[in-house]
Structures are given as C-alpha cells and as structure tokens.
Amino acid sequence: MKEYFSMIDKVVYEGAESKNPFSYKYYDADRVIDGKKMKDHLKFAMSYWHTLCAAGTDPFGAQTMDRSYGGLTDPMEIARAKADAAFEFMTKMGIEYFCFHDADIAPEGKDFAETKKNFFEIVDYIKEKMQKTGIKLLWGTSNCFSSPRFMHGAGTSCCADSFAYAAAQIKNVLDAVVKLGGKGYVFWGGREGYETLLNTDMALELDNMARLMKMAVEYGRKIGFDGDFYIEPKPKEPTKHQYDFDSATVIGFLRKYSLEKDFKLNIEANHATLAGHSFEHELEVARINGVFGSIDANQGDPNLGWDTDQFPSNVYSAALCMLEVIKAGGFKNGGLNFDAKVRRASFEFEDIVHAYISGMDSFALGLIKAYEIKEDGRIDEFVKNRYESYSHGIGKKIVDETTSLEELEEYTLKNGEPKLKSGRQEYLEAVLNNILFR
Ligand code: XLS
Ligand code: CA
Ligand code: CA
Numbered sequence: 001m002k003e004y005f006s007m008i009d010k011v012v013y014e015g016a017e018s019k020n021p022f023s024y025k026y027y028d029a030d031r032v033i034d035g036k037k038m039k040d041h042l043k044f045a046m047s048y049w050h051t052l053c054a055a056g057t058d059p060f061g062a063q064t065m066d067r068s069y070g071g072l073t074d075p076m077e078i079a080r081a082k083a084d085a086a087f088e089f090m091t092k093m094g095i096e097y098f099c100f101h102d103a104d105i106a107p108e109g110k111d112f113a114e115t116k117k118n119f120f121e122i123v124d125y126i127k128e129k130m131q132k133t134g135i136k137l138l139w140g141t142s143n144c145f146s147s148p149r150f151m152h153g154a155g156t157s158c159c160a161d162s163f164a165y166a167a168a169q170i171k172n173v174l175d176a177v178v179k180l181g182g183k184g185y186v187f188w189g190g191r192e193g194y195e196t197l198l199n200t201d202m203a204l205e206l207d208n209m210a211r212l213m214k215m216a217v218e219y220g221r222k223i224g225f226d227g228d229f230y231i232e233p234k235p236k237e238p239t240k241h242q243y244d245f246d247s248a249t250v251i252g253f254l255r256k257y258s259l260e261k262d263f264k265l266n267i268e269a270n271h272a273t274l275a276g277h278s279f280e281h282e283l284e285v286a287r288i289n290g291v292f293g294s295i296d297a298n299q300g301d302p303n304l305g306w307d308t309d310q311f312p313s314n315v316y317s318a319a320l321c322m323l324e325v326i327k328a329g330g331f332k333n334g335g336l337n338f339d340a341k342v343r344r345a346s347f348e349f350e351d352i353v354h355a356y357i358s359g360m361d362s363f364a365l366g367l368i369k370a371y372e373i374k375e376d377g378r379i380d381e382f383v384k385n386r387y388e389s390y391s392h393g394i395g396k397k398i399v400d401e402t403t404s405l406e407e408l409e410e411y412t413l414k415n416g417e418p419k420l421k422s423g424r425q426e427y428l429e430a431v432l433n434n435i436l437f438r
Pocket of ligand 1: 141
C-alpha cells in the first residue's frame with residue numbers, strides 16, 4: 001500500500017528534553033494521571049476534513065496543497081486513498097479516534113442514490129480499517145452547508161425540499177455512525193441562521209430546526225444509536241446571525257424544545273472566541289447546565305478575528321480547558337477532536353505531523369497542569385472562601401430559599417453597608433503562573 005507519511009514510522013513519547021521533531025515531548029499515552037491513562041483523559045481525534053481534504057484555499061487564493069494522493073483523478077479512488085492515508089496517519093501518531101462529515105469521505109454522485117452508494121461503499125472500506133487497527137469513530141456529521149442546495153439553510157431553509165435533502169443525509173450518516181460503532185452525531189448549523197430579517201420567518205425556522213433534530217433522535221434511537229447528539233455553537237460564519245450563537249443560546253433552545261435529554265454540546269475553542277467568550281467560559285456554561293459533551297480543539301487568532309481553525313498551541317488555554325474537563329468528570333462519549341488545519345503555506349504532509357504533535361503536546365501539558373492546579377488547591381480554596389457568607393446566617397437562608405424580600409430589608413436596615421472582601425484577581429493570576437511555569 002502506498003505510504004503518505006513516509007517521514008514517520010511511529011511517533012512516540014521521548015520527553016521534554018528530546019530534540020527529535022517527530023516525537024512527543026509531553027504526550028505519554030500510557031502515563032497514569034489520577035488513576036486514568038493520559039490517552040483516556042484526552043481521547044484525541046483526527047478531523048477527516050481538515051487533515052485529508054483541506055487543500056489550502058482561502059477567499060483570495062487557490063489551493064496550495066496536493067490532495068490528489070499521487071495524481072489520482074477518479075473521485076472514488078481518491079476517497080479510498082484518503083481513507084488509506086487517514087488510517088496510516090492515525091496508526092503512526094497513536095490517535096485512537098476520528099470524526100467525519102459524509103462529504104469528507106466519499107464524493108457526491110450524479111443523484112442522491114449514487115451519492116448514497118458511494119458513501120456506504122467507503123463506510124464499509126473504513127469499517128474494515130477500523131477493525132484492523134482498533135481505531136474508533138468519535139462522531140459523524142452531515143455536510144449540510146457546502147452545496148448550493150443549502151444556500152438558504154438546511155433545517156432552517158425556506159425550501160422544504162432542501163430540508164428533506166438534509167434529513168436524508170442525516171439518516172444515512174446516522175446509519176453509518178451505528179455501523180461504525182460511533183458514540184456521537186454533531187449538528188453544526190453552518191447555514192442555520194440568516195442574513196436579513198426582511199426575508200426571514202425566524203420562528204418557523206427555529207421550530208423546523210427542532211423538528212429535524214427530533215426526527216434525528218427518533219430515528220437514531222430506533223436503529224440503536226446510544227451515543228450523544230451534539231449541537232456545536234458558533235455565532236457567525238458563514239451566516240451573519242447563526243442560531244446556535246453560544247452555549248447559553250443553545251441551552252435555551254434545547255430546553256424550549258425539550259431536547260436536553262438527548263443533546264449535549266460540542267464546544268469549539270475558536271467559536272467561543274468568535275462569540276466574544278473565552279473557551280473555558282463556554283465549557284463551564286455547558287458543564288454547570290449538564291450538557292458538556294465533546295470538544296473541538298483549535299485556536300483562533302485575535303489579530304485576524306475569523307474562524308482560522310489553527311492547531312492549538314496555547315498551553316495556558318489548554319490547561320484551563322482541561323481543568324473544566326476534569327471538573328466535568330472527564331469525557332464520556334466525547335473527546336478532543338482537532339478541528340484544526342495547517343496554515344496555507346505549510347503545504348507538505350510533514351506539516352500535518354508537526355501540527356498534530358504540537359496540538360497533542362499542548363493538551364497533554366494542559367492536562368498535566370490542570371491536574372496540578374487541582375492538587376495545589378489554592379485557587380479552589382480561594383473560590384470556596386469567597387462565597388463563605390452563604391454557608392451560614394442570612395446567606396444560608398438565601399441559598400435554602402427560606403427568606404423573603406421583607407426579611408432581607410429588615411436585615412439590611414439592621415446591618416447597614418455590606419462588608420466586602422477583595423477579589424484578589426492579580427494574586428490568583430500569579431498562582432496560576434506559578435503552577436504553569438514551575
Ligand atoms: C465549522 C465547524 C465544523 C463542525 C462540523 O466551523 O467547526 O467543522 O465542527 O461540521
Ligand atoms: Ca468544529
Ligand atoms: Ca471552526
């Protein structure tokens with residue numbers, strides 16, 4: 001079989017002192033942290049689209065990367081070569097999960113019947129490779145945003161036929177996810193939003209989106225899908241107003257349509273920052289509302305401000321992210337999917353290897369540091385003490401819901417001005433740096 005990543009054999013942990021570019025400096029898959037192997041804390045996944053399909057185009061430029069897999073032209077041959085390259089890459093890197101859109105793995109045919117045939121042919125091809133390697137599917141999804149047929153949206157389209165087309169795609173991907181033993185199905189609403197209210201019935205669009213999701217749950221559960229459905233929030237791009245703006249917005253939607261039993265959130269770092277939030281904010285909102293599910297690990301660039309989907313190298317952010325994952329009790333069906341692509345000028349296959357090593361090492365270090373933050377205890381202790389006034393007296397009555405506005409007025413008349421304590425932000429930032437850089 002043709003080799004695509006011939007520059008590596010097996011990438012292994014060599015420790016922080018190693019200068020070998022093709023080694024992990026921090027990711028030591030079998031190292032046990034808090035009773036669990038690093039690889040099970042992190043559950044790294046490869047994104048099929050960015051890794052095997054993205055070719056370096058941007059709004060101003062043509063592709064910079066050769067994705068013909070040795071000059072192939074037949075779309076089904078390319079699809080098989082992509083799968084070969086994907087499994088070669090994951091095996092060599094020690095990545096145990098992957099994620100895909102239907103459109104990533106197989107080409108569209110002349111009609112939906114042929115598209116379906118192509119898709120399941122490659123699903124079977126992938127299944128064989130999964131059985132041989134032990135690599136698992138983290139989640140699957142449907143690309144209901146690239147084709148012109150979704151220019152008005154998919155579940156929120158004004159055109160019922162587009163809605164039906166999306167539903168048909170979702171059905172097939174759910175079948176594939178079950179066939180491949182996957183534990184997740186993602187809804188990312190790339191075109192589920194609007195450009196102008198002048199042509200939009202927002203109420204109908206949102207009701208229809210929920211209808212599509214309900215049908216997906218009904219069908220998925222019927223065919224034995226026992227994993228999680230996810231919504232992946234994103235505020236904008238490609239539509240101006242995307243309905244799944246951020247975690248809080250999605251939670252409101254899930255509750256309005258009684259979908260919270262089957263759905264969790266897939267939080268992407270770059271989408272959080274586009275929404276004007278920090279990554280850890282989005283994760284915490286999901287966690288405290290019981291819908292933390294999975295993560296798309298990447299990072300944006302504040303100087304650019306769009307969805308750059310860069311490989312994550314910011315250890316500070318990775319540590320705060322992994323702290324949230326630890327607080328959530330770890331991943332269940334979810335994991336850390338590198339929804340990230342190499343820069344346009346990093347056009348060689350070797351760059352993909354460096355990108356994943358950097359991303360995986362950043363999150364491995366993030367995990368190590370997150371656990372140290374927890375063990376150190378100074379930050380948790382500070383937070384606990386900050387709210388101690390709710391553990392007794394009038395504070396306890398507030399928390400127990402045994403007081404009233406009348407009693408609180410009486411209390412205030414008697415006690416006068418509140419006695420406040422400092423928030424000590426600068427001290428806590430110093431503690432964090434002390435743990436991160438010792
Ligand atoms: C795009 C999204 C997309 C989803 C899956 O911005 O991140 O790639 O993760 O459709
Ligand atoms: Ca994503
Ligand atoms: Ca993104």
